[in-house]
């Protein structure tokens with residue numbers, strides 16, 4: 001089947017309109033703390049680290065776009081201007097010092113412009129500020145356990161809840177933290193390697209047996225935030241979601257009080273191991 005130029009033009013116009021509509025609609029699809037259908041952007045940021053990740057992502061996106069368009073323009077110029085038909089007598093030019101210095105120096109400057117914000121972001125992620133609260137997160141086949149060593153030493157399991165929304169992300173017992181506080185997350189694996197990841201917080205850290213990894217976040221908005229285990233850990237890897245509830249200070253204090261009672265009888269391996277051998 002042959003398409004006429006008019007038909008091809010119509011098709012291209014159709015694609016362009018669909019693309020613009022998708023880009024314009026993207027913001028409407030975004031929902032704080034969880035993925036949305038047809039989402040193609042990063043989740044909305046809920047921490048200063050994620051805000052910087054988003055900024056860096058956009059910065060690189062536009063830089064790459066400009067470079068690609070520039071190279072495309074050069075290719076087109078070369079194809080039109082320097083083809084054999086347009087130059088029956090070929091030029092014998094070989095060197096141009098100015099251009100050679102420029103095409104060495106400009107890419108170096110571009111890399112430096114990328115390296116500066118990149119390292120700034122890395123240090124922000126890796127330098128854990130003085131923490132207001134520590135939560136120990138243990139990845140297990142196939143659920144998470146959260147331990148609160150600062151507030152009354154309690155620990156509980158968090159399993160995916162079949163009857164909760166959002167589907168595959170809702171859990172029975174959420175991890176609860178106060179808003180605008182630095183939360184230090186210490187994580188380990190009880191059996192195999194898992195990975196604790198919450199996209200809107202900009203954190204993703206491996207939970208490795210026999211090792212305590214550390215990261216941090218400071219959620220600036222109250223709400224529910226969802227993540228998933230991000231290291232293939234066995235048959236139910238896809239069914240061990242992470243749900244973090246960010247609440248006001250007062251609500252957090254009352255949750256701690258009720259959690260202490262609710263989880264008092266639960267097997268607290270984190271604190272039991274300090275007294276005797278862990279199971």
Ligand SMILES: [Cu+2]
Nearest residue numbers: 194195229233
């Ligand atoms: Cu896992």
